[in-house]
Amino acid sequence: MTTKRSIQPGVETKKTYCRFCHNYCAMEVDVLDGKPIAVRGDTSDPVYGGYTCIKGRQLPQAYDHESRITQPLKKLADGSWQEISSGQALDEIAEKVKTIIEKDGARSIATYCGTYSFQESAALAVSRAFHEGIGSPSYYTSVSIDQPAKGIALSRFGVWAGGPHSFEGADVALIVGCNTLISHYTPYGGIPPFSPRKALNKGLKDGIKMIVIDPRKTEVARKAHIHLQARPGEDPAVLCGIIKVILDENLYDAEFCEQFVDGLEELRDAVKNFTPEYVELRAGVPGELVVEAARVWGNGKRGTATAGTGPNMAPRGNVMEHLLHVLNTLCSRFNKEGDKVPNPGVLSPMGNRKAEVIAPWSAFGKDFPQSRIRGLSECCGEMPTAALNDEILKPGEGQVKVLFNIGGNPMVAFPNQSKTVRAMKALELLVCIDVKMSATAVMADYILPGKICLERDDAPVMADTWFDVPYTHYAEAIVEPNGDLIEEWEFYWEIAHRLGIELKLGGSILPMDAAFGVATGGVIPTDHKPTKFEVLELVTSGTKVPLREIRSKKGGFIYESIDCVVEKGDSTARLQLTPPGIADEIREIRGEHLSITGIPEKDGAYTHLLTSRRLNHVYNSSGQQFDAVKEKGTTNHAYMHPDDLLKLEIDSGDLVQISGPGGIITAVTKAEGTIQQGVCSLAHGWGFHPDYDDNENVREIGASSNRIISDEAEYDPISGMARQSAIPVNIAAL
Ligand SMILES: Nc1nc2c(c(=O)[nH]1)N[C@H]1C(S)=C(S)[C@@H](COP(=O)(O)OP(=O)(O)OC[C@H]3O[C@@H](n4cnc5c(=O)[nH]c(N)nc54)[C@H](O)[C@@H]3O)O[C@H]1N2
Ligand SMILES: Nc1nc2c(c(=O)[nH]1)N[C@H]1C(S)=C(S)[C@@H](COP(=O)(O)OP(=O)(O)OC[C@H]3O[C@@H](n4cnc5c(=O)[nH]c(N)nc54)[C@H](O)[C@@H]3O)O[C@H]1N2
Ligand code: SF4
Ligand SMILES: [Mo]
Numbered sequence: 001m002t003t004k005r006s007i008q009p010g011v012e013t014k015k016t017y018c019r020f021c022h023n024y025c026a027m028e029v030d031v032l033d034g035k036p037i038a039v040r041g042d043t044s045d046p047v048y049g050g051y052t053c054i055k056g057r058q059l060p061q062a063y064d065h066e067s068r069i070t071q072p073l074k075k076l077a078d079g080s081w082q083e084i085s086s087g088q089a090l091d092e093i094a095e096k097v098k099t100i101i102e103k104d105g106a107r108s109i110a111t112y113c114g115t116y117s118f119q120e121s122a123a124l125a126v127s128r129a130f131h132e133g134i135g136s137p138s139y140y141t142s143v144s145i146d147q148p149a150k151g152i153a154l155s156r157f158g159v160w161a162g163g164p165h166s167f168e169g170a171d172v173a174l175i176v177g178c179n180t181l182i183s184h185y186t187p188y189g190g191i192p193p194f195s196p197r198k199a200l201n202k203g204l205k206d207g208i209k210m211i212v213i214d215p216r217k218t219e220v221a222r223k224a225h226i227h228l229q230a231r232p233g234e235d236p237a238v239l240c241g242i243i244k245v246i247l248d249e250n251l252y253d254a255e256f257c258e259q260f261v262d263g264l265e266e267l268r269d270a271v272k273n274f275t276p277e278y279v280e281l282r283a284g285v286p287g288e289l290v291v292e293a294a295r296v297w298g299n300g301k302r303g304t305a306t307a308g309t310g311p312n313m314a315p316r317g318n319v320m321e322h323l324l325h326v327l328n329t330l331c332s333r334f335n336k337e338g339d340k341v342p343n344p345g346v347l348s349p350m351g352n353r354k355a356e357v358i359a360p361w362s363a364f365g366k367d368f369p370q371s372r373i374r375g376l377s378e379c380c381g382e383m384p385t386a387a388l389n390d391e392i393l394k395p396g397e398g399q400v401k402v403l404f405n406i407g408g409n410p411m412v413a414f415p416n417q418s419k420t421v422r423a424m425k426a427l428e429l430l431v432c433i434d435v436k437m438s439a440t441a442v443m444a445d446y447i448l449p450g451k452i453c454l455e456r457d458d459a460p461v462m463a464d465t466w467f468d469v470p471y472t473h474y475a476e477a478i479v480e481p482n483g484d485l486i487e488e489w490e491f492y493w494e495i496a497h498r499l500g501i502e503l504k505l506g507g508s509i510l511p512m513d514a515a516f517g518v519a520t521g522g523v524i525p526t527d528h529k530p531t532k533f534e535v536l537e538l539v540t541s542g543t544k545v546p547l548r549e550i551r552s553k554k555g556g557f558i559y560e561s562i563d564c565v566v567e568k569g570d571s572t573a574r575l576q577l578t579p580p581g582i583a584d585e586i587r588e589i590r591g592e593h594l595s596i597t598g599i600p601e602k603d604g605a606y607t608h609l610l611t612s613r614r615l616n617h618v619y620n621s622s623g624q625q626f627d628a629v630k631e632k633g634t635t636n637h638a639y640m641h642p643d644d645l646l647k648l649e650i651d652s653g654d655l656v657q658i659s660g661p662g663g664i665i666t667a668v669t670k671a672e673g674t675i676q677q678g679v680c681s682l683a684h685g686w687g688f689h690p691d692y693d694d695n696e697n698v699r700e701i702g703a704s705s706n707r708i709i710s711d712e713a714e715y716d717p718i719s720g721m722a723r724q725s726a727i728p729v730n731i732a733a734l
Helices: 056-063 086-104 115-119 123-134 148-157 196-205 235-248 254-260 264-270 276-283 287-299 309-313 317-330 385-393 417-426 488-499 511-516 532-539 547-552 582-591 627-632 642-647
Strands: 002-004 012-017 026-032 035-041 073-075 081-083 109-113 139-141 172-176 209-213 226-228 305-307 402-406 429-434 446-449 608-611 638-640 655-660 663-671 679-681 727-733
Touching (some): 026 056, 035 056, 056 627, 086 109, 086 429, 086 488, 109 123, 115 123, 123 532, 172 287, 235 276, 235 287, 235 317, 264 582, 305 317, 317 582, 488 532, 638 642, 642 663
Parallel strands (some): 172 305, 209 226, 429 446, 608 679, 638 663
Antiparallel strands (some): 002 012, 012 026, 026 035, 608 727, 638 679, 655 663
């Protein structure tokens, strides 16, 4: 894995990939005396071609930044921290866990896997195995406060086993509230995020027409042929309007629908009153532009409709995601029999892709472990994170007493910050694996310092089928660990070992994973500690290329020999355009009372709708401590239209008070001419902890949007997710 360079005596250049975010850019790192001294994109990588961003370039600073925790910390009775060894910390934690399981049952032990559990490639599989092993359903991840609607919609709709069209080769793309150029996030078929500007420009050059729905003229929207600058939260209405045109003008694939689809007539009836005039009134976009969007979409041959976080976090995310499946299905934007599947996955098990439907499956409801809160249940294999605070606070059988917070930051990520404070305080044991003293770690009983990516082995398990070619990359640890550190999977192994619990990796959780994702199999040895490589071999069991072979390559590699063509199908299952409840929900949306300006009356009086967004230089609450990032800004601005600032008689940069259903924050405004009037766009993950900051130092630390979001005022009935975007708020000058 090592190539010598003569830049400085003793410096070795090693290949790896960045895991600051989920984009996994291939990198070269100069290492001196076991420490990283410089990073740059690996220009020889066949997928990334040298691409990096400002966040990843901070990895050498992240390695020994003054904010980094390098020794396990235990909180003493007087609130001070004591440095202890990881062995002692694990012994004490295991002892406490054992006592609490005996006293309160296994359900009292909960895990919350935050974003960095997704970057450590064995964390999810092993933490899940731990919960299976002790018999605790209290397993939570950030997915249920991100886009739980994606899993819910698939489970109700069914899946086309041949897979969706890719961006490459498409002539049309419909992108709803997803800003890949900044977030490097893209759902199947969206803009490839690996070097996103290059991929987008290539697509445009090849003739792709993009339709973007976003209340902001985002970096992606600026490249669109049609930008529908719809009012936040009104995506279901816009999508129903588009579907109505597709159906009315016969722009759909009737033959495909006849063969593989149920519910066409009921759908037609449900959307019949979403006329262009109605959509214009309701969503604030010209009706003729909606018709044009429908025609551009419907007349295309290849391309996928996808959505990002914004519309998923607004109300009715489940319907919104469902309507995207409807659009893709009506126009049969799928790989058909004989088509090549660009990437069936390298770390995923062998298996054929067929031109057939995987039937809908049950993913939530009465047959699953029940939440004790708001009538919710486990959903798509995990409990609803928006209800975790209440599971901690509500006494009685099943009350959560212990929380392992793995690479997450509930204090700024969970809705209703004041409730999160109470919940974290109520725990008998809070363990955080983190790299810095986060707003949540400050409340922990134990902080175990995690490794940064350069210090550990990983394979891009999560991204396996995201690449648009059969690409993968095994990254070995390339620097010495800077302290007494622990990996996320290792934490669970160490506790399981001390409790004598067997860690059995399960199969795929959803049929969707079996079709598109990675399987896990085997038993992790409990009596002796396996290496990370051995664990990853188990996590990727059945992989198309042996992990050992992948490890032996230098850097990322495309496995050209993996060739997958969609075979003839034999299943009789059908995709469901209107599974139970969907048509009624669409009619319910149409039945909502609107004011004369088109705004639904149910939200009452408010001055603005607050929307979520991402910022280039930080990753949620990560990165704010680095010098180069601070130069980009030390606050998360409240972006507003200049005319809105004028109405408040303030200038860009002045402070405002934003009051929402869950509380009040102060924020620093910034004028953005291309944002819709009446919208305020604010990134989450900023601010700190109400016991330590009081909205005063917002220019230095930013403002927490979750301080004003309520988990109870409005939430999704299936996932429990709070209204995290398109939130009615009142904004006043300070
Ligand atoms: N209002 C509102 N709420 C939201 C959202 C929103 O848009 N608006 N977005 C939601 C979404 S999409 C998500 S994914 C969640 C995010 O929810 P979380 O994952 O809970 O939040 P993060 O801020 O990403 O927390 C990451 C934590 O990991 C730590 N960390 C950084 N590097 C490492 C490392 O190498 N190892 C380890 N172990 N830890 C590390 C950081 O210091 C930080 O404390 O928030 C959700 N909440
Ligand atoms: N640089 C950077 N990258 C990140 C992150 C980060 O913090 N910084 N966070 C990571 C995480 S956890 C995730 S989940 C992904 C998310 O990735 P994306 O989903 O691409 O996130 P955003 O860039 O916020 O794009 C969401 C868009 O939705 C729009 N929007 C808000 N409300 C609505 C609405 O009601 N309707 C419509 N149509 N649009 C709406 C916003 O204006 C915004 O442009 O990004 C990841 N990548
Ligand atoms: S986009 Fe940036 S942070 Fe994400 S993996 Fe690439 S370099 Fe790292
Ligand atoms: Mo996320």
